[in-house]
Amino acid sequence: MKRTFLLHLLIALTLGGAVIAGQNGAGVKVIDDVMPNHMTDNNNPEPLFLRGRNEWRHDCEPCDKGDVFLDGKANLNTDNPRVFETFNSEFINLRDH
Structure with missing residues (x-):
């Protein structure tokens, strides 16, 4: 993930968190729908998940239980x-901050 994209995402999450905090006080609940298993490593010089370690669907063809995204x-x-x-700790981090 490019740092510029990550920066925009973090800003959006921060602003969203401020809005959510205000809405929680008013009794409004927010539901997030995320698809963490769809990402690309094409433009990342330091990918979080490396190929060849069964961390990607194509590393262990039958291991992905869900539908494929594009190819x-x-x-x-x-x-x-x-x-x-990794995703579990990041979701906990998002929830707590």
Whole structure:
């Protein structure tokens, strides 16, 4: 993920968090719908998940239980413990901050 994209995402999450905090006080609940297993590593000089370690769908063809996104090359294997724990900790981080 490019740093500029990540910066925009973090700003959006921060602003969204401020709005959500205000809405929570008013009794409004926000539901987020995310698809963490669809991403690309094409433009990232330091990818978070490397190819060849069963962290991507194409590394272990039958391991992805979900539908493929486009041709499936952008699908992470969320059954992989490292992938699962990475997303689990990031979702906890988003929830708590």
